[in-house]
Amino acid sequence: MNIAVCVKHVPDPNLPMEMDGTRLKRAGVQGVLDPGDEFGVEAALQIKEGHGADVTLVSMGPEASSEALRRGLSMGADRAILVSDGALEGADALATARVLQRAIERTKPDLVVAAVESTDGYTGTMPAALAQFMGWPQVTFATQVEIKDRTLRAHRQTTTGYHVVECELPVMITVTAGINEPRYASFKGIMAAKKKPLERLALADLGLSAVDVRPAQEIVELSKAEEHRSGQVIVDEGEAAGRVAAFLREAKVI
Amino acid sequence: MAGVWVYAEVTEGGIDPSALELLAKARALDPEPAAVALGPGSSAVAAALGRHGAARVYWSDDPVYSDFVAEPAVFALQQLVAEHGPELILFATSYDSRDVAGRLSALTGATLVANAVDIPSFDIAQTAIMGGSTRVDVRLEGTLKLVLTRPKSFVAGESPGDCETIAIDIVVPDNLKRAKIVERHTAQAAGPKLQDASVVIAGGRGLQGAENFHLLDELAEVIPGAAVGGTRAVVDAGWVPYSYQIGQTGSTVKPEVYLAFGISGATQHVVGMKGAKRIVAVNKDEDAPIFALADLGVIGNALELLPKLIEEIRKG
Numbered sequence: 001m002n003i004a005v006c007v008k009h010v011p012d013p014n015l016p017m018e019m020d021g022t023r024l025k026r027a028g029v030q031g032v033l034d035p036g037d038e039f040g041v042e043a044a045l046q047i048k049e050g051h052g053a054d055v056t057l058v059s060m061g062p063e064a065s066s067e068a069l070r071r072g073l074s075m076g077a078d079r080a081i082l083v084s085d086g087a088l089e090g091a092d093a094l095a096t097a098r099v100l101q102r103a104i105e106r107t108k109p110d111l112v113v114a115a116v117e118s119t120d121g122y123t124g125t126m127p128a129a130l131a132q133f134m135g136w137p138q139v140t141f142a143t144q145v146e147i148k149d150r151t152l153r154a155h156r157q158t159t160t161g162y163h164v165v166e167c168e169l170p171v172m173i174t175v176t177a178g179i180n181e182p183r184y185a186s187f188k189g190i191m192a193a194k195k196k197p198l199e200r201l202a203l204a205d206l207g208l209s210a211v212d213v214r215p216a217q218e219i220v221e222l223s224k225a226e227e228h229r230s231g232q233v234i235v236d237e238g239e240a241a242g243r244v245a246a247f248l249r250e251a252k253v254i
Numbered sequence: 255m256a257g258v259w260v261y262a263e264v265t266e267g268g269i270d271p272s273a274l275e276l277l278a279k280a281r282a283l284d285p286e287p288a289a290v291a292l293g294p295g296s297s298a299v300a301a302a303l304g305r306h307g308a309a310r311v312y313w314s315d316d317p318v319y320s321d322f323v324a325e326p327a328v329f330a331l332q333q334l335v336a337e338h339g340p341e342l343i344l345f346a347t348s349y350d351s352r353d354v355a356g357r358l359s360a361l362t363g364a365t366l367v368a369n370a371v372d373i374p375s376f377d378i379a380q381t382a383i384m385g386g387s388t389r390v391d392v393r394l395e396g397t398l399k400l401v402l403t404r405p406k407s408f409v410a411g412e413s414p415g416d417c418e419t420i421a422i423d424i425v426v427p428d429n430l431k432r433a434k435i436v437e438r439h440t441a442q443a444a445g446p447k448l449q450d451a452s453v454v455i456a457g458g459r460g461l462q463g464a465e466n467f468h469l470l471d472e473l474a475e476v477i478p479g480a481a482v483g484g485t486r487a488v489v490d491a492g493w494v495p496y497s498y499q500i501g502q503t504g505s506t507v508k509p510e511v512y513l514a515f516g517i518s519g520a521t522q523h524v525v526g527m528k529g530a531k532r533i534v535a536v537n538k539d540e541d542a543p544i545f546a547l548a549d550l551g552v553i554g555n556a557l558e559l560l561p562k563l564i565e566e567i568r569k570g
């Protein structure tokens with residue numbers, strides 16, 4: 001079985017966000033493998049351990065994304081593909097899906113894994129668009145997955161509980177943070193990752209050109225939203241419970 | 255016929271409230287917006303969609319739309335779009351609609367904006383970044399535009415006018431019946447639903463452990479119409495089920511009062527609660543970002559304050 005895992009290199013979410021004009025600043029910002037994607041890599045590795053599989057990580061982004069790929073390789077993935085191209089700057093979810101589909105196709109996958117949403121872009125629509133371009137079904141928001149005789153059985157999160165969804169492979173899945181506990185890369189894994197294949201591709205290698213990935217949307221303005229609160233902050237010296245109760249009474253909710 | 259459409263989610267329980275919110279906006283952009291409602295229960299709610307602003311409702315009660323993930327709904331929408339040529343389709347940010355909008359975007363080539371908080375005009379969607387402190391206007395091109403909107407961005411309301419309800423008889427091909435829902439599990443929740451509660455009592459990692467969450471339940475018992483929620487940190491830690499999660503990837507709440515206990519106020523949490531009318535925050539770190547949003551902030555230990563607060567309210 002071949003598994004492709006979409007992974008993204010994102011600005012470290014533990015650092016404050018910075019803007020560069022109308023876009024999120026990326027250049028010169030410390031980047032990491034998207035924490036959400038660690039769950040996708042882990043899910044693929046667990047399937048590999050249970051059934052045997054070849055796991056390819058696929059990323060679209062600038063050269064620095066290779067760091068995220070190395071990280072995933074050191075967790076245990078087998079190989080990686082990075083699509084980098086100047087024409088991809090500012091690509092939207094639709095263009096990203098188009099590019100990733102072409103790259104993923106080369107791995108002849110039975111299963112494609114992504115996270116529910118990226119930490120920096122969080123549109124959460126790239127995987128659905130990718131599934132459509134692949135011509136595949138999708139099972140999103142998986143909190144548990146199991147594959148038996150080429151049938152996927154997954155728990156799909158809902159607002160009130162979960163659904164059990166069954167689907168034959170091939171299928172695209174997105175996984176939530178609740179699905180597993182991502183492993184740490186071992187020293188051995190880190191050393192091994194340096195020798196694993198990392199293929200670099202440009203748009204032309206995928207039979208695409210700049211017009212195919214031009215986004216049909218454009219940021220035209222940034223503005224400050226008004227922050228209206230100017231409340232008071234008190235230090236609890238034993239009196240605060242009374243103050244909170246009084247506040248609730250004033251708000252007429254008790 | 256061009257215009258603005260709303261993809262209205264219908265669940266076992268009826269219309270999802272987000273559909274009515276979106277209709278209010280659609281009506282402001284287009285005097286005669288349409289709604290699309292797919293799956294069992296749709297015919298029953300078509301008239302209500304009309305009362306809330308839809309001039310036309312395309313509906314189907316076919317269970318295929320609720321039995322299979324995304325693909326049948328996308329197929330039906332594509333057929334309707336090809337026939338009627340809407341210019342803008344509004345979706346709610348939900349599990350199902352995200353899937354449907356994402357696929358439809360790939361199928362039609364239509365551009366898609368997610369996480370919109372407003373749609374000032376036909377071709378502009380506004381999103382919020384940096385915890386809602388910055389608004390971003392995005393201009394959309396193309397004959398069809400898709401916008402996923404955050405819940406509670408608009409206020410639903412009834413509006414007078416005629417509504418034509420149109421049964422659609424689209425036959426979904428078998429090769430799109432793939433990801434099949436075979437079981438449905440609903441977690442039992444006591445009290446009002448988080449999204450409807452007039453008071454939301456939320457807990458974060460500062461509560462130190464699952465065993466302390468019962469303090470929030472006790473507080474909820476003495477405040478009428480209160481519901482308990484939490485941050486993703488406590489959901490991921492397994493202290494409470496996912497249905498409790500408030501924020502970017504959870505519920506959006508807009509209660510009269512929001513009480514935050516041991517919550518730092520991360521951007522992704524704040525977007526789901528900053529619309530509350532009043533905010534009270536208890537945190538032992540005076541630099542916690544949540545204080546910037548609070549009408550009343552208490553620097554202190556939530557675990558000490560909670561029992562006293564419950565006692566205080568009990569004695570009245």
Ligand SMILES: Cc1cc2nc3c(=O)[nH]c(=O)nc-3n(C[C@H](O)[C@H](O)[C@H](O)COP(=O)(O)OP(=O)(O)OC[C@H]3O[C@@H](n4cnc5c(N)ncnc54)[C@H](O)[C@@H]3O)c2cc1C
Pocket residue numbers: 013036117118119122457458459460461462484485486487488499500501502503504515516517518519520521522523526536537538539542554555556557
């Ligand atoms: C893509 C993405 C999506 C996300 N979506 C969401 C989402 O939908 N909802 C969400 O909530 N988060 C979300 N997050 C996570 C978010 O970034 C934060 O990690 C999370 O909100 C932090 O939760 P917390 O406030 O409970 O924990 P922490 O940030 O750890 O804060 C705990 C707070 O408790 C205080 N504290 C400790 N002890 C006490 C005490 N005894 N009394 C009082 N205060 C105390 C501390 O000072 C601290 O401020 C998302 C993150 C990403 C990357």
Ligand SMILES: Nc1ncnc2c1ncn2[C@@H]1O[C@H](COP(=O)(O)O)[C@@H](O)[C@H]1O
Pocket residue numbers: 006007008009034036037040058059060061093096100113114115116117118119121122123124125126127
């Ligand atoms: N440029 C990219 N390269 C690889 N994977 C991506 C990329 N963009 C998005 N993804 C995957 O798709 C998921 C959802 O992304 P998004 O639609 O941006 O929220 C992410 O969590 C990743 O798993």
